Amino acid sequence: xxxxxxxxxxxxxxxxxxxxxxxxxxxxxxxxxxxxxxxxxxxxxxxxxxxxxxxxxxxxxxxxxxxxxxxxxxxxxxxxxxxxxxxxxxxxxxxxxxxxxxxxxxxxxxxxxxxxxxxxxxxxxxxxxxxxxxxxxxxxxxxxxxxxxxxxxxxxxxxxxxxxxxxxxxxxxxxxxxxxxxxxxxxxxxxxxxxxxxxxxxxxxxxxxxxxxxxxxxxxxxxxxxxxxxxxxxxxxxxxxxxxxxxxxxxxxxxxxxxxxxxxxxxxxxxxxxxxxxxxxxxxxxxxxx
Amino acid sequence: xxxxxxxxxxxxxxxxxxxxxxxxxxxxxxxxxxxxxxxxxxxxxxxxxxxxxxxxxxxxxxxxxxxxxxxxxxxxxxxxxxxxxxxxxxxxxxxxxxxxxxxxxxxxxxxxxxxxxxxxxxxxxxxxxxxxxxxxxxxxxxxxxxxxxxxxxxxxxxxxxxxxxxxxxxxxxxxxxxxxxxxxxxxxxxxxxxxxxxxxxxxxxxxxxxxxxxxxxxxxxxxxxxxxxxxxxxxxxxxxxxxxxxxxxxxxxxxxxxxxxxxxxxxxxxxxxxxxxxxxxxxxxxxxxx
Numbered sequence: 002x003x004x005x006x007x008x009x010x011x012x013x014x015x016x017x018x019x020x021x022x023x024x025x026x027x028x029x030x031x032x033x034x035x036x037x038x039x040x041x042x043x044x045x046x047x048x049x050x051x052x053x054x055x056x057x058x059x060x061x062x063x064x065x066x067x068x069x070x071x072x073x074x075x076x077x078x079x080x081x082x083x084x085x086x087x088x089x090x091x092x093x094x095x096x097x098x099x100x101x102x103x104x105x106x107x108x109x110x111x112x113x114x115x116x117x118x119x120x121x122x123x124x125x126x127x128x129x130x131x132x133x134x135x136x137x138x139x140x141x142x143x144x145x146x147x148x149x150x151x152x153x154x155x156x157x158x159x160x161x162x163x164x165x166x167x168x169x170x171x172x173x174x175x176x177x178x179x180x181x182x183x184x185x186x187x188x189x190x191x192x193x194x195x196x197x198x199x200x201x202x203x204x205x206x207x208x209x210x211x212x213x214x215x216x217x218x219x220x221x222x223x224x225x226x227x228x229x230x231x232x233x234x235x236x237x238x239x240x241x242x243x244x245x246x247x248x249x250x251x252x253x254x255x256x257x258x259x260x261x262x263x264x265x266x267x268x269x270x271x272x273x274x275x276x277x278x279x280x281x282x283x284x285x286x287x288x289x290x291x
Numbered sequence: 292x293x294x295x296x297x298x299x300x301x302x303x304x305x306x307x308x309x310x311x312x313x314x315x316x317x318x319x320x321x322x323x324x325x326x327x328x329x330x331x332x333x334x335x336x337x338x339x340x341x342x343x344x345x346x347x348x349x350x351x352x353x354x355x356x357x358x359x360x361x362x363x364x365x366x367x368x369x370x371x372x373x374x375x376x377x378x379x380x381x382x383x384x385x386x387x388x389x390x391x392x393x394x395x396x397x398x399x400x401x402x403x404x405x406x407x408x409x410x411x412x413x414x415x416x417x418x419x420x421x422x423x424x425x426x427x428x429x430x431x432x433x434x435x436x437x438x439x440x441x442x443x444x445x446x447x448x449x450x451x452x453x454x455x456x457x458x459x460x461x462x463x464x465x466x467x468x469x470x471x472x473x474x475x476x477x478x479x480x481x482x483x484x485x486x487x488x489x490x491x492x493x494x495x496x497x498x499x500x501x502x503x504x505x506x507x508x509x510x511x512x513x514x515x516x517x518x519x520x521x522x523x524x525x526x527x528x529x530x531x532x533x534x535x536x537x538x539x540x541x542x543x544x545x546x547x548x549x550x551x552x553x554x555x556x557x558x559x560x561x562x563x564x565x566x567x568x569x570x571x572x573x574x575x576x577x578x579x580x581x
Contacts, residue, residue: 006577025319
């Protein structure tokens with residue numbers, strides 16, 4: 002088989018070399034390469050790593066692994082869903098692996114989850130190889146739409162209680178998902194009391210992205226808050242998410258008790274509240290108080 | 292110059308290859324190698340990385356970098372010092388780089404910090420190349436002792452308010468620092484209301500180490516608590532610390548206000564309290580409630 006350049010056999014063993022940056026590389030020992038294809042948008046690979054099991058890799062960058070995906074997917078989903086008093090309609094943009102959708106389905110009030118993924122082939126590969134994540138896309142409450150999220154949100158108005166922007170890094174197909182014009186459309190897609198969340202990268206490696214995202218949401222929403230989790234497979238690990246809220250969901254001090262933590266491996270009510278305690282250097286960079 | 296096997300020149304560039312495990316390797320692009328020596332205990336290297344600046348490397352494992360050391364050093368020091376109502380005497384075992392000592396000196400009540408490091412050459416290299424950390428060892432309140440921490444604590448009784456076990460991984464010279472017999476000696480070295488803390492590894496990569504440490508301290512101390520931080524340079528990043536306390540310092544609900552957070556880059560009062568919110572899978576593994 003012809004491996005992509007980032008997968009090499011050395012001393013009889015397969016290794017995936019991931020460039021975290023030009024200066025830092027992560028070498029994953031592989032049990033096997035399950036799938037490689039080039040879609041119209043990117044190169045998709047599914048590999049089985051020794052460290053964290055099966056992983057989705059896009060253009061050589063590890064997006065998610067079955068071993069640690071629970072941290073990212075729980076944190077991007079449970080926080081906005083618990084903050085909202087009774088989310089019925091949820092939109093997930095990106096997240097074609099289905100991990101965030103799986104978490105959203107745990108909330109009894111949720112009637113519909115729309116997943117808008119630009120690359121149908123990503124979801125097809127995940128359905129086939131990563132049923133731990135994508136297996137939940139068959140739930141009758143889920144509607145799949147393969148389309149550019151930027152175009153999709155231009156057509157919807159006051160439709161969703163929660164919008165989750167589960168994008169890859171701001172390069173390639175996801176670039177537009179980090180721009181103010183897109184967030185403005187997302188805001189319009191929200192129903193009253195609606196909440197949006199986006200992954201806002203690592204403050205150690207991509208502080209300008211976090212700062213711009215926080216600023217862009219702050220200009221649009223009455224309440225903007227950044228929270229964080231430790232995601233082992235992402236560079237810097239200390240990973241942020243930023244919320245834009247049409248009303249103040251934190252006014253209800255008991256919000257974290259709505260976390261569905263009987264079903265989780267990372268988030269609990271206490272972890273949810275703790276995730277808003279930003280490290281001092283992040284607080285200062287964003288100009289927010291404790 | 293003859294580099295150690297884990298430093299190689301490729302395409303005209305120096306790279307340090309760190310084995311996080313047999314299955315995961317981190318490749319650090321280097322600006323230069325500042326120092327390499329073999330001490331009676333280990334191979335010591337000081338390198339300058341593109342990502343996090345200068346770093347101390349022991350036997351090929353990155354111990355600390357000037358770019359992210361603040362997270363680990365603040366969290367292993369400020370938490371026990373703030374929990375103690377007025378620590379005067381502090382013992383740091385290991386931590387020859389001086390980073391934890393620097394943080395301890397920020398507490399006005401501290402009169403003396405004893406640093407017991409097994410390898411004098413580590414401290415000598417850090418004094419020369421990492422003054423950001425080791426520069427504070429010249430403070431008149433600091434006393435240096437180059438000796439095996441296990442032997443040192445056998446000689447002291449009721450001497451310290453806080454003992455910080457700042458060890459490397461439980462391989463090589465640090466192995467004995469993870470055993471119950473050692474913790475028993477540490478307990479004896481504490482004054483009334485004394486607190487000990489040790490780094491207890493990553494629950495993702497070394498869960499048995501964390502579980503054993505937690506269990507060993509629980510058998511010795513009336514109050515044992517694990518807390519965590521996200522340390523980018525350590526495998527899994529989600530890193531734990533475990534406290535053993537002779538009395539209950541958490542009974543004072545205002546303990547976190549004693550955090551000296553005007554001087555910090557990671558820890559704040561809120562971060563300190565949040566660090567005790569353990570991820571669900573860690574809580575379950577340790578059998579502790581929220």
